[in-house]
Every structure is written in structure tokens, then in C-alpha cells.
Amino acid sequence: MQYVLTMSCIAAIVSYPLTHFVASLAQRWGFVDRPDGHHKSHKKPVSLGGGFAVFMAAVVTFAVEFFSSQNLQESLHDNAPFLAGLLLAGGWIVLLGLYDDRFGMKGRYKLLGQIVAALIVIGSGLEIKAFSLFGERIPLGYLSVPFTLFWLVGAINSLNLLDGIDGLATTIGIILCSAITVMALWFGQPAVAVVAAVFAGALLGFLRFNFPPASIFLGDAGSMLIGLIVGSLAIGASLKGPATVAMAAPLAIWSLPMFDSFVAILRRKLTGRSIYATDRGHLHHRLMARFGKNTRVLAVVALCCAVTCGGALLSMFMQNDLMAIGSVLLVICILVATQIFGHVEFMMLANRVKSVGMSFVKPSNGSGAWHSSVRLQGTREWDMLWQSLIEYAEKSRLVEVRIDLNLASIQEAYHASWKRRSSCERRELWRTEVPLFVNQHVVGRISICGERTDGALVCDVIGRVMDMLETVEVEIASLASTQSLPPQIAPVPAAPIEEVSSTPVGS
Numbered sequence: 309m310q311y312v313l314t315m316s317c318i319a320a321i322v323s324y325p326l327t328h329f330v331a332s333l334a335q336r337w338g339f340v341d342r343p344d345g346h347h348k349s350h351k352k353p354v355s356l357g358g359g360f361a362v363f364m365a366a367v368v369t370f371a372v373e374f375f376s377s378q379n380l381q382e383s384l385h386d387n388a389p390f391l392a393g394l395l396l397a398g399g400w401i402v403l404l405g406l407y408d409d410r411f412g413m414k415g416r417y418k419l420l421g422q423i424v425a426a427l428i429v430i431g432s433g434l435e436i437k438a439f440s441l442f443g444e445r446i447p448l449g450y451l452s453v454p455f456t457l458f459w460l461v462g463a464i465n466s467l468n469l470l471d472g473i474d475g476l477a478t479t480i481g482i483i484l485c486s487a488i489t490v491m492a493l494w495f496g497q498p499a500v501a502v503v504a505a506v507f508a509g510a511l512l513g514f515l516r517f518n519f520p521p522a523s524i525f526l527g528d529a530g531s532m533l534i535g536l537i538v539g540s541l542a543i544g545a546s547l548k549g550p551a552t553v554a555m556a557a558p559l560a561i562w563s564l565p566m567f568d569s570f571v572a573i574l575r576r577k578l579t580g581r582s583i584y585a586t587d588r589g590h591l592h593h594r595l596m597a598r599f600g601k602n603t604r605v606l607a608v609v610a611l612c613c614a615v616t617c618g619g620a621l622l623s624m625f626m627q628n629d630l631m632a633i634g635s636v637l638l639v640i641c642i643l644v645a646t647q648i649f650g651h652v653e654f655m656m657l658a659n660r661v662k663s664v665g666m667s668f669v670k671p672s673n674g675s676g677a678w679h680s681s682v683r684l685q686g687t688r689e690w691d692m693l694w695q696s697l698i699e700y701a702e703k704s705r706l707v708e709v710r711i712d713l714n715l716a717s718i719q720e721a722y723h724a725s726w727k728r729r730s731s732c733e734r735r736e737l738w739r740t741e742v743p744l745f746v747n748q749h750v751v752g753r754i755s756i757c758g759e760r761t762d763g764a765l766v767c768d769v770i771g772r773v774m775d776m777l778e779t780v781e782v783e784i785a786s787l788a789s790t791q792s793l794p795p796q797i798a799p800v801p802a803a804p805i806e807e808v809s810s811t812p813v814g815s
Contacts, residue, residue, distance in 0.1 A: 312489060312501055315373060316509035323365035323513025330361040331517060331524040339410060341525055354522055356409045358514060359530025363402050365510040367395065370503070380502070387499035387544075393432020394503070394540055397425040401464070401536050405529025415584025419461070422532065426460035429540050436543060439555040442629050456543070463539025464532050466565035469572055471531035472592045473602050474522035479610055480565065481511045481534040487561055487617035488538065492545035494624050495554075500544040507537055520602035535565075556629035560620035563636040564591075564612050567643075571653050575684070578656045579712045579723045580753070588716045589684055594649045597685065597719060612639050656682050656723070677702070677728030686720030688787050693780070694724045700776060701726055704769075706758040707737055713744070713752035715788050732759050738766050740773065744781055746788045754780065 334340060334355035342353045374380055384391065404421040407413065413421075436456045438447040448455050471477035485508035492501035511534070517524045526534075542558040568591045576583050595605040619635020622628075644650040659680040681694055690713065701709045710725040730737065741755040754777060761769050 309493065312493070312505040315369065315502055316489075316505040316512075318373070319365055319369040319506045319509030320513035322369050323362065323510040324516060326365050326368075327358065327361040327514045327517050327524060330357045331355040333357075334524070341409070341527070355524040356527045357406070357529070358518060358524045358526040359402050359405055359528070359533045361524070362507075362510045362514050362526070362530055363398055363533055365513060366503075366507050369510070370506050384499045384502070390429075390432050390434055390544065391499065391503065393429050393434070394537070396432075397428040397536060397540075398533055400428065401425045401532050402529045405527055405532050409527040409529060415582070418528075419465075422461050422464045423457065425464070425536055426457050429460060429536070430456050434540055434543060436553050439553040441555050459543065460536065460539050462566060462569070463542075463562060464535035466562065466569040467535035467538070468528060468531045470565050470568050470590060470592065471526060472590055473596065473605060474520040474525075475515060475518050475602065475606055476592055476609060477526055477531045477534055478511050478515045478518045479606050480613055481538060482508050482515065483610060483613045483617060484538045484561055485511065485541070487621060488541045488545045490621055491557055491561075491624060492541070494621075495545060495547060497545050497547060500541050503537075504541050504545070507541075520606075538562075554624070556623050556632040557620040560616045560623065560632035560636050563616045564609070564639065567591075567640055567650070571650050574657065575653045578653070578660055579684075580710065580755070581712065581714075585714075586716070587714050587721065588719055589652075589721060591643075591649045593685070593719070598648060612643075615639055652682055652684055656680075677726065679724065679726035681722070681724035684714075684721035684723060686715075686718070686722070688720055690720075690722040690724075690787070693783055693787070694722075697780070698726050701728075701756075704758070704773070705761055706756060707732075708757040709754070710756075711752065711754045713784065715746065715751045717749075718788060720788070730759060736760070738770060740770055742774075742777055744784055746785050751784065751788065 332355075334357045335353075339356050340353035341356050343351065374384070401422070404413075404418070404425070408418060430453060434456065435452050436448060436459065437452045438445055440446070467477055467480070470480065485504045488504040489501050489508065492498070492504060514524075514526075518526065539562070542561055543553055546554045546557050572587075572590060573583050575581075575589055576585055576587070581587070592605055592609065595608055596602070599605055599608065616632075616635050616639055619638075620632045622635075623630070623632035640650070642648075644654065659682070662680075679698060681691060683690070694711065697709055697711065700706075706728075707730045708725070708727045711723070713720065713722040715721070737757050737759060739755070739757045741753055743750045744752040744754060756773055758769065758773070760766050
């Protein structure tokens with residue numbers, strides 16, 4: 309244990325000057341993250357390349373000690389293929405992240421690069437062939453490689469999605485690596501313990517420059533690297549037999565980042581966004597809205613991670629998986645019950661299930677329409693604008709209206725949908741989707757589906773809808789630029805077509 313702590317301290321000492329050098333070099337070369345007034349709200353350009361600094365600090369520390377210590381070479385001999393594969397995959401993910409930080413990359417291409425990194429690790433010998441949970445051993449058979457791949461890619465993306473404020477991913481990485489070090493020592497995995505301790509030390513030295521206000525960012529290179537390393541080591545540390553993983557502890561350790569990722573994917577699917585889309589609905593964004601300071605957010609996240617990691621370690625010491633699962637449920641329930649994080653997404657899921665159910669049941673009040681609206685973030689009065697859209701939809705023989713707003717610069721997000729039954733076949737309905745702009749930024753989309761009006765050309769109907777949407781975009785821009793809540797929103801004018809009878813909207 310003392311040797312592991314010494315290695316961690318050496319890595320921190322190496323990381324400190326190396327991070328300072330990389331930050332200075334990045335500023336000189338213009339490799340910086342510039343504020344854009346939309347998603348990036350920091351006040352001045354900040355150096356990138358933090359992931360490269362952490363990776364090199366860990367590699368240099370480990371390499372010097374490895375080649376100068378015969379005992380370390382002997383103790384790590386059996387894990388040489390795994391360590392070599394992890395080194396190669398780490399280098400690849402850092403290069404991938406640096407390219408993305410500098411030039412940008414589409415989500416699908418980044419995912420492909422992450423899969424390559426995960427396959428390198430799997431090829432080096434890390435494979436979950438079976439796992440144990442609540443005393444039961446569950447073999448995976450042919451699913452072992454897909455399951456391991458899913459675990460590693462999920463780990464990479466969970467940290468990548470959670471890295472949104474200064475010091476957050478670094479702090480989480482330190483806590484998780486520390487827990488993995490203890491876990492590896494408990495299960496008799498000295499190689500994993502040393503690597504985890506060295507990586508924790510490298511992150512600790514880097515944190516001095518990444519702590520709010522940060523002078524250097526991890527970037528995608530760093531956040532994906534932490535996910536890859538910690539995801540791999542969590543499996544390697546919890547091996548209790550030949551390729552059998554004690555799954556409760558790794559699940560508890562990873563629970564907070566993975567819960568954030570699950571909620572983000574759920575939110576984006578329910579609002580019709582791409583899962584690669586950026587928004588300000590992550591755990592740290594909600595905590596910032598609640599507590600207002602980076603340091604307070606870091607403290608809350610660190611406390612949550614400490615609880616889940618503590619539960620994971622207790623489950624090992626007491627050989628009781630319920631300790632790990634219980635700590636995870638405790639943290640998630642507190643976040644949801646206090647409406648800090650997750651409650652809005654679960655409300656949306658409940659509304660979607662209700663909507664699907666109502667589509668098969670004739671409403672008792674004779675209404676053929678229903679709607680739902682959810683304020684994802686912010687305080688501005690979008691509901692008045694939405695009610696105007698519903699009134700227009702009822703008068704204009706529309707079948708479905710859906711609006712999704714994501715104004716990251718003012719931390720406002722809103723989603724609403726309206727739908728009514730139609731006697732027309734699907735192929736007879738027209739559909740249109742329009743992006744909504746404020747200044748030069750896309751802040752949302754509105755999609756509309758409708759029937760052909762008697763005696764009118766479909767193009768004429770769509771033209772009148774476009775005129776209405778122009779008014780909507782003006783109102784959105786007005787709300788976005790208003791510092792205080794507006795007292796009233798002008799109603800959206802109905803199209804000049806023959807009015808049809810409408811029924812009350814079911815809630």
C-alpha cells in the first residue's frame with residue numbers, strides 16, 4: 309500500500325510542471341477553447357490539451373519506475389499484454405480527442421474511434437466472460453465481447469458527457485481511481501492498483517490548473533481518456549476468478565456518470581434530438597442552477613461519488629452486493645426526489661407512455677386531442693406561446709405540433725407536443741420541420757403535421773403555416789433577449805382559412 313501511495317505522489321509531482329508546460333505551449337500555438345456566447349460561457353480563451361498532459365505524466369511515471377525496478381517488472385509480468393493494450397488504446401483515444409478538440413468531429417465518427425479503442429483493450433485480454441451478482445455466477449458466452457465493448461464505450465462516453473464545468477471530470481476521475489486502487493488491492497490485482505494510483509496522481513497534479521477558474525481544459529482527449537482508463541481498470545480490479553467480474557462494485561463506482569448519460573439519452577430521444585446533440589441539462593448544469601458556484605457543484609458531485617464508491621468498497625469488505633446497490637439507489641432517489649436531477653425526464657417518459665396509451669383509448673369527454681409540456685430548464689413563460697400554438701392548431705386542421713427549445717446561453721429549455729386523432733391515412737398527411745434561430749444559433753425546432761384543407765392546395769396551407777412560424781420565431785427571439793419575464797405574449801395569428809370546429813384539448 310505504501311508503494312502504491314508513493315507512485316501516486318510521484319505521478320502528481322510529474323504532472324504539475326508538465327501540465328504548466330502544455331498549457332503555455334497550447335496558448336502559444338493557439339490550441340485553445342474560445343467562448344462562443346452560446347454553449348461555451350467561459351470569459352476568455354482557455355488552453356486545451358489537458359488530456360495529453362495527464363496521459364504523458366502517467367506514462368512517464370510508470371515507464372521510469374518500470375524500467376528501474378526489477379520487482380515491479382516481475383509483479384506486472386502476467387499483466388503485460390493488458391497494460392500494453394491499455395497504453396495503445398489510451399494513446400489512440402488521446403489523439404482522437406485532440407483532433408476533435410481542434411477541428412471538431414461528427415458524433416458517429418467519434419463513436420467509431422471509441423469502438424476502436426475499446427476493441428484494442430479487448431484484444432489485449434480484458435474480457436468479461438462471466439460476472440457474479442448476489443452470489444450468482446452468470447456466464448456470457450458469445451455475448452462476452454459485445455458486453456465488454458458496451459461497458460467500455462459506455463464508460464468513455466459517460467465521462468465525456470459529464471465533463472462540462474471546471475474540474476468536474478478531473479475530480480470524479482480522482483475519486484474513481486482511488487476507489488479502484490483499494491478494490492484492486494483487495495482482489496489481489498497489484499498491476500491494476502499501481503496503474504490506478506499513478507493515474508489518480510496524474511489527475512491530482514493536473515487539478516491544480518483545472519480547478520475553477522481553469523487555466524487548461526481536459527478537452528475530449530482527457531475526458532474520454534479518463535473514461536477508458538477507469539472503465540478498463542474497474543473491470544480488471546474486480547476480477548475474483550478466471551474472467552469472472554464481481555459486477556456490483558464496478559456498477560456502483562460508475563453509477564453517477566452512467567446515470568447522467570442515461571438521463572441525457574432519454575431526454576434527447578423524448579424531445580426528438582440527436583443523442584449527439586449538446587444541451588445544458590446534465591447533472592452539473594442542474595447543480596449550477598441550484599447552487600450557483602462551481603466549487604459547490606464539485607463538492608456535491610464529489611459527495612455523491614464518495615457515497616457510491618464507499619458503498620462499492622463496503623460491499624466487497626462485507627461480501628454483500630446489497631451495500632453497493634443500496635448506495636446507488638440512495639443517491640439516485642435523493643437527486644430525483646429533491647428535483648435536482650432526473651425528475652423532469654421521468655415526467656416526460658410518463659407523459660409519453662400516457663400519450664401512447666391514450667392513442668388506443670377513446671377519450672370519455674369526446675375530445676380527440678391531447679398535449680403535454682415540460683420545462684426542462686429556466687423560468688421564462690414559454691407556456692403562453694405554446695397555448696397560442698395550440699389554438700392555431702385547433703383552428704387550422706393540424707394533426708400534430710411539436711416544439712423543442714434549447715437556449716443554452718440563457719439556460720432555458722422547453723419541450724411540448726400536441727396531437728389529435730385524424731381520419732386521414734398517414735400518406736395523406738403533410739409534414740414540415742423548421743429550425744428556429746436566435747441571432748446565428750439554432751435554438752430549437754418545430755415540427756408540424758396536418759391535413760389538406762377542403763378546396764385548398766397543400767402548398768398554400770403550408771405557406772400560411774410558414775407565415776405563422778415567422779411570428780413564433782420573433783416571439784422566441786423576444787423571450788430569449790428579455791432580461792425579465794415579459795408580462796404578456798401576443799397570440800399567434802390564425803391562418804385566414806375557414807375555421808373548423810374544435811374540441812377541448814385533453815390534458
